[in-house]
Amino acid sequence: MTAGSPWFRATNLPEEEPGSGQSRPIPTPEPVAPPYEAETAVYEPIPGPDAFPSHPTPAVPQTAHQAPYETYATATETYGTEPLPTETYGTESYGTSDGYATGAYDTPEQPEPAHRPEPAPRPVPEPEPEADDRTMALRTVEETGAATTAPLPGPGRAERRRAAKRKGRGAPEPAAPEQPAAPLSRVEARRAARAAKDSIGVVLSRVVGELFISFGVVMLLFVTYQLWWTNVRAGQETDQAKKEIENSWSQGQDDAPGAFEPGKGFAIMYIPKLDVVVPIAEGISKTKVLDKGMVGHYGEGKLKTAMPADKQGNFAVAGHRNTHGEPFRYINRLEPGDPIVVETRDAYYTYEMASILPQTSPSNVSVIEPVPQGSGFTKPGRYITLTTCTPEFTSTYRMIVWGKLVDERPRSKGRPEALVG
Numbered sequence: 001m002t003a004g005s006p007w008f009r010a011t012n013l014p015e016e017e018p019g020s021g022q023s024r025p026i027p028t029p030e031p032v033a034p035p036y037e038a039e040t041a042v043y044e045p046i047p048g049p050d051a052f053p054s055h056p057t058p059a060v061p062q063t064a065h066q067a068p069y070e071t072y073a074t075a076t077e078t079y080g081t082e083p084l085p086t087e088t089y090g091t092e093s094y095g096t097s098d099g100y101a102t103g104a105y106d107t108p109e110q111p112e113p114a115h116r117p118e119p120a121p122r123p124v125p126e127p128e129p130e131a132d133d134r135t136m137a138l139r140t141v142e143e144t145g146a147a148t149t150a151p152l153p154g155p156g157r158a159e160r161r162r163a164a165k166r167k168g169r170g171a172p173e174p175a176a177p178e179q180p181a182a183p184l185s186r187v188e189a190r191r192a193a194r195a196a197k198d199s200i201g202v203v204l205s206r207v208v209g210e211l212f213i214s215f216g217v218v219m220l221l222f223v224t225y226q227l228w229w230t231n232v233r234a235g236q237e238t239d240q241a242k243k244e245i246e247n248s249w250s251q252g253q254d255d256a257p258g259a260f261e262p263g264k265g266f267a268i269m270y271i272p273k274l275d276v277v278v279p280i281a282e283g284i285s286k287t288k289v290l291d292k293g294m295v296g297h298y299g300e301g302k303l304k305t306a307m308p309a310d311k312q313g314n315f316a317v318a319g320h321r322n323t324h325g326e327p328f329r330y331i332n333r334l335e336p337g338d339p340i341v342v343e344t345r346d347a348y349y350t351y352e353m354a355s356i357l358p359q360t361s362p363s364n365v366s367v368i369e370p371v372p373q374g375s376g377f378t379k380p381g382r383y384i385t386l387t388t389c390t391p392e393f394t395s396t397y398r399m400i401v402w403g404k405l406v407d408e409r410p411r412s413k414g415r416p417e418a419l420v421g
Contacts, residue, residue: 226323234293234325241265241279241294249345262300263288267308269295269317269327270341270419273334278327280342284318293325298368305368305385308342308349315342316368316385321392321399328388331401332356339418340384340403348416351384351403359390359397367400375402 184192198206245265260266262283269278281289284296284303298305298316306313319328334340338353355376357367366373368385377383382405390399409416 230291230323231293231325234291238279238293238325241281241292242268242277245279260299265294266297266344268343270343271331271334271338272341272418273338274330276327278319278325280317290318290320291324293320293327295319295327303365303368306370306382308344308384309346310382312370312380312382314368314370314372314383314385316387318387321388321390328386329392331386331388332358332390332399334401340386341416341418342384343411345411347411348407348409348419349405350407350409350416350418352406353401353403355402357400357402360400362395362398364398367398372400372402374400377402377404381405 242265245268260282263281263285265279265281267280269280270276279294280297281292281294282297282299283289284298284300289296295317296319297307298318299307303316305316308315320326321329321331334353334356336353336355340351340353342349342351355374357374360367360374367375367387370383371377371380372383372385375383375385384403384405386401386403388399389395390397407416407418414420
């Protein structure tokens, strides 16, 4: 047990009831506070400023309400030597029958507190070196004697900020400057020159590639010429031929039927449904008639056919379906009853479309006979036959359209209803 504890005094030990041999509980006495005596405040002398060169601490006086256990003035001042109050609770013997030992519970005097250790002196910071206008890299080179090729310091603050901005925007980092390559020797230079030369395979492949490119350009120009420029030229030539035909009619020139020169225009064909107005020339020459955008009359040799003014026969003509004015491009859209008008110097001849043969051989000349085969006509009459190439942009087969004369009107009476309407 600890000596001097107020909870283990002699008065707290159990007592034995008379005649029972048993200990009785002993009531716990009220704790008695140690006597307190007010004392007068004592002021310790405060050392001068020379005793504490840094961080002086002023003295703190003791007042009446403070415990007089210790007195101090500064951090390095020792505690006071006044003794602490002691309290003696006496000595009492305990019986040994219940296992209690005999002891004295006196409060010993408090030992004098040890002196506080003196605080360690604060480290004095070393003075900063004087500013030097030279860079650290140069100073390091001078002090260590290193070569002048020592690496330079890293990027400065501004460069780091720019790099952070580029990274935030997702921009790529600038490539590091390439170091200049060492000069090559003469042998190495010759080897590098030979290696830089193209091989024969590379040269051939380049030549073949250029040829293919040139061929493609030529083909593109040819297609442009065929599909666009020929139509432009044919339109100009057909306009000129139409004016010449109308001028000859106005001058009263008398050309007997069948006396027209090859390539000379003598009539004008109208197909109102297709918005076609095209001159008709004698013959089916490709260069003199068809390629100039005009329609050619089968009037030569074994392919000679009747003229519109004939009282009986088949007036057969041919024309391009594609390129060179392409006057018969859409004749496959004609339907039975659609008018086809042929204007000559003396009259208007109106035919009605009767039938169509979508495809036949180019050698099938029976389609232009006086009574054309396959047309549905069974007896002689006054017919018209239009022939052209098919399919489009080819000349493999021929398409045939037949019509039958339904009206003959002198030019003096005006235009027929098919053209007026």
